[in-house]
Amino acid sequence: MDMVFKALADPGRRILLDRLRSQSGQTLGQLRQHMNQHAPMSRQAVAKHLAILERANLVATLRRGREKLHYLNPVPIHQIGQRWIGKFERGRLDALAELKQTLEGENHG
């Protein structure tokens, strides 16, 4: 589990996870292109980040020819909440988050 937390500690890697959540099965090149709009870096840098995410089991990969497709795995992230938030407490926090979202939505009118 330590690798998961270490992996999530970098803002660039979190952006990569965001991107994989919004669209599954992307290649290194595609992800690199997307990073240009957030934190421009070399292809090798992105590759390193993806390797770290993969070792942490936060992304699963699939080779297709010369391409490597990346997929988000949400399971380790889900386990984080379970560590410090009790079953009882969770309902309370869920309700609170939902309320907050509702109020924010109203303000946008």
Add this chain to the structure above:
Amino acid sequence: MDMVFKALADPGRRILLDRLRSQSGQTLGQLRQHMNQHAPMSRQAVAKHLAILERANLVATLRRGREKLHYLNPVPIHQIGQRWIGKFERGRLDALAELKQTLEGENHG
């Protein structure tokens, strides 16, 4: 939110959060003593870790005389899951985790 992820990246700080979850309102000295059984370090090191957790809003503090009491704040942790796990997906993962826990419980018999 970046501070939250950075704060969670260190194993010692996660142990501190565990300890605060199991018992609220502990002082630096108490927490330091508990760390001896996991990752022994100086008082100043523990103080630094607690400062990082506090700045990340993962622990709230309260001065009482010369003591400083520390409390776990679960809100930022809860927000992590909301970032990459959809409302729909969460139910699925909850059920899966519960099933796993049940099976593990049975194996311990």
Add this chain to the structure above:
DNA sequence: TTGACATGCAACCATATGGTTGCATAATAT
């Protein structure tokens, strides 16, 4: 085969991180 494209590996470098020691400040107990 040959050229182009997609990824992999390794060396190198600046800075961030986590630890230490030493001293300072503030509150309690005698």
Add this chain to the structure above:
DNA sequence: ATATTATGCAACCATATGGTTGCATGTCAA
């Protein structure tokens, strides 16, 4: 008042981290 206890601040140091460049490997198209 003085000693003790609890915490705060700062300098310093070794290693981890995130980035770069350069070259190697593997796959598709002509």
